[in-house]
Amino acid sequence: xxxxxxxxxxxxxxxxxxxxxxxxxxxxxxxxxxxxxxxxxxxxxxxxxxxxxxxxxxxxxxxxxxxxxxxxxxxxxxxxxxxxxxxxxxxxxxxxxxxxxxxxxxxxxxxxxxxxxxxxxxxxxxxxxxxxxxxxxxxxxxxxxxxxxxxxxxxxxxxxxxxxxxxxxxxxxxxxxxxxxxxxxxxxxxxxxxxxxxxxxxxxxxxxxxxxxxxxxxxxxxxxxxxxxxxxxxxxxxxxxxxxxxxxxxxxxxxxxxxxxx
Amino acid sequence: xxxxxxxxxxxxxxxxxxxxxxxxxxxxxxxxxxxxxxxxxxxxxxxxxxxxxxxxxxxxxxxxxxxxxxxxxxxxxxxxxxxxxxxxxxxxxxxxxxxxxxxxxxxxxxxxxxxxxxxxxxxxxxxxxxxxxxxxxxxxxxxxxxxxxxxxxxxxxxxxxxxxxxxxxxxxxxxxxxxxxxxxxxxxxxxxxxxxxxxxxxxxxxxxxxxxxxxxxxxxxxxxxxxxxxxxxxxxxxxxxxxxxxxxxxxxxxxxxxxxxxxxxxxxxxxxxxxxxxxxxxxxxxxxxxxxxxxxxxxxxxxxxxxxxxxxxxxxxxxxxxxxxxxxxxxxxxxxxxxxxxxxxxxxxxxxxxxxxxxxxxxxxxxxxxxx
Numbered sequence: 342x343x344x345x346x347x348x349x350x351x352x353x354x355x356x357x358x359x360x361x362x363x364x365x366x367x368x369x370x371x372x373x374x375x376x377x378x379x380x381x382x383x384x385x386x387x388x389x390x391x392x393x394x395x396x397x398x399x400x401x402x403x404x405x406x407x408x409x410x411x412x413x414x415x416x417x418x419x420x421x422x423x424x425x426x427x428x429x430x431x432x433x434x435x436x437x438x439x440x441x442x443x444x445x446x447x448x449x450x451x452x453x454x455x456x457x458x459x460x461x462x463x464x465x466x467x468x469x470x471x472x473x474x475x476x477x478x479x480x481x482x483x484x485x486x487x488x489x490x491x492x493x494x495x496x497x498x499x500x501x502x503x504x505x506x507x508x509x510x511x512x513x514x515x516x517x518x519x520x521x522x523x524x525x526x527x528x529x530x531x532x533x534x535x536x537x538x539x540x541x542x543x544x545x546x547x548x549x550x551x552x553x554x555x556x557x558x559x560x561x562x563x564x565x566x567x568x569x570x571x572x573x574x575x576x577x578x579x580x581x582x583x584x585x586x587x588x589x590x591x592x593x594x595x596x597x598x599x600x601x602x603x
Numbered sequence: 604x605x606x607x608x609x610x611x612x613x614x615x616x617x618x619x620x621x622x623x624x625x626x627x628x629x630x631x632x633x634x635x636x637x638x639x640x641x642x643x644x645x646x647x648x649x650x651x652x653x654x655x656x657x658x659x660x661x662x663x664x665x666x667x668x669x670x671x672x673x674x675x676x677x678x679x680x681x682x683x684x685x686x687x688x689x690x691x692x693x694x695x696x697x698x699x700x701x702x703x704x705x706x707x708x709x710x711x712x713x714x715x716x717x718x719x720x721x722x723x724x725x726x727x728x729x730x731x732x733x734x735x736x737x738x739x740x741x742x743x744x745x746x747x748x749x750x751x752x753x754x755x756x757x758x759x760x761x762x763x764x765x766x767x768x769x770x771x772x773x774x775x776x777x778x779x780x781x782x783x784x785x786x787x788x789x790x791x792x793x794x795x796x797x798x799x800x801x802x803x804x805x806x807x808x809x810x811x812x813x814x815x816x817x818x819x820x821x822x823x824x825x826x827x828x829x830x831x832x833x834x835x836x837x838x839x840x841x842x843x844x845x846x847x848x849x850x851x852x853x854x855x856x857x858x859x860x861x862x863x864x865x866x867x868x869x870x871x872x873x874x875x876x877x878x879x880x881x882x883x884x885x886x887x888x889x890x891x892x893x894x895x896x897x898x899x900x901x902x903x904x905x906x907x908x909x910x911x912x913x914x915x916x917x918x919x920x921x922x923x924x925x926x927x928x929x930x931x932x933x934x935x936x937x938x939x940x941x942x943x944x945x946x947x948x949x950x951x952x953x954x955x956x957x958x959x960x961x962x963x964x965x966x967x968x969x970x971x972x973x974x975x
Binding site (some may be wrong): 356369412413414415416433434437438440441442444446447449450451452453457459460464465466493514519 | 605609817974
């Protein structure tokens with residue numbers, strides 16, 4: 342059962358989306374155990390098309406584990422999971438065709454140039470060369486790095502790498518993009534710019550599923566879920582959560598939830 | 604199919620960018636062929652003899668000069684004290700001590716027989732035996748001459764003798780370099796194949812790119828085949844390079860069909876690369892790959908018969924060698940290159956390499972999971 346049946350209707354950002362209000366991720370009673378350790382304890386949530394869904398929690402709360410299951414990188418112990426309308430157990434490859442992923446660990450080839458990385462990943466997704474070239478030009482222009490197309494990824498600053506990794510992750514126009522702590526290790530301004538890219542993707546109709554432990558980033562999400570010790574403790578819009586916990590900002594919300602547990 | 608092309612393209616670019624790798628691809632065949640083939644020889648040369656001539660007769664001097672005249676022996680030192688010789692053996696300065704006792708010539712004349720003592724440093728049994736038998740044959744010849752000289756040959760009534768005339772086939776001059784070269788080429792192909800494939804997958808793990816690939820719809824087989832093909836090409840390039848060096852530098856006679864050599868090399872490489880990929884899927888770091896690969900290399904190569912004939916190994920070791928791809932491949936290389944064996948002669952090796960290749964590739968394919 343969905344414990345938060347009405348959430349999306351309360352979400353101001355989702356109002357007006359009308360019938361586009363469809364579920365792209367459905368998670369029911371998801372459990373993941375590593376031996377005796379329960380990393381994900383009966384997770385239940387839905388993510389709707391076009392929203393930016395924040396997946397929050399302290400380190401080790403089980404965020405990355407859950408995300409890896411949604412991406413098909415890790416098999417759940419039990420539970421029902423549907424991503425982009427496909428069953429995670431039986432239709433893993435179809436799921437993979439419809440998602441993009443950017444991991445904590447930076448994942449473009451350092452010894453290939455920007456253009457070569459894009460060529461390689463588009464090749465894997467079966468994007469035709471002509472289409473690739475056109476999209477690549479747009480991408481380079483958009484990121485304002487046209488002059489760097491033949492630079493090795495390894496020679497670029499981290500902020501650029503992250504933007505590129507994100508752009509490559511959505512190059513094949515997936516339905517959903519999963520971002521696992523995408524902005525680790527960069528300054529607030531670079532982070533802010535990265536979020537501009539996320540908004541752009543969201544405007545294009547790509548659902549964004551993002552884990553983070555920066556609470557200022559949580560404010561940018563349409564809805565956030567807060568995980569603690571493998572369980573989802575809260576799930577709502579940032580506004581509603583702040584109201585509910587009587588907090589000024591998400592930082593306080595997070596601390597209150599964490600303290601309640603102790 | 605297109606997907607495989609993109610993987611191959613990527614792999615080649617990565618090799619091209621990796622200057623160390625490029626250098627190794629050129630240097631390894633050169634070093635191996637030019638150093639290993641020359642150095643790893645069993646041809647017996649330079650046996651140092653310590654001479655203790657207590658007789659100081661014309662006969663004893665003649666024997667000494669016979670030994671000195673042989674290309675294999677050098678009389679390094681001499682003394683009247685055999686213990687001095689023993690010391691030199693201990694210091695590794697000499698390989699043999701020849702003691703000619705006092706009264707050697709006199710006994711030979713009076714009693715028709717005399718004794719010699721030969722002390723051989725047998726730490727390396729193989730070299731010791733060879734040295735001993737060479738020395739013994741010099742002494743035997745010397746002995747025959749004495750009989751002929753002193754007694755005269757009964758020419759009208761020669762003694763019956765069986766004379767075995769031996770001829771060495773396929774390598775008539777017993778050129779050890781020719782025996783070593785195909786073996787070293789086999790090692791070369793193994794080394795390149797195993798390390799390149801072993802490193803490739805684990806490098807993607809270390810960099811985190813493997814995770815990125817695992818969320819793409821790329822199929823396991825596409826990815827692995829795309830990774831294998833560039834390494835097959837590189838290893839075959841090195842094989843050709845090594846063959847050219849062997850031909851030019853020590854005029855290795857290539858009797859057999861080169862197509863057969865390359866055909867078998869491809870078959871062999873599929874197995875070796877499969878093994879490398881399998882190791883790569885199990886290991887988490889390049890360091891682990893190095894350890895495991897090195898372990899396999901050592902066992903495969905030392906068991907495979909590059910230095911020691913497999914036929915002299917204990918039966919169980921020979922049975923184990925059936926699962927050793929290097930053993931089969933080295934045999935094929937030597938048989939085809941030196942003897943000109945054809946495919947019909949190599950059915951056993953072909954079947955064995957097919958089974959091993961299939962096994963290693965399947966292991967890699969099963970072990971590499973996109974979903975953990």
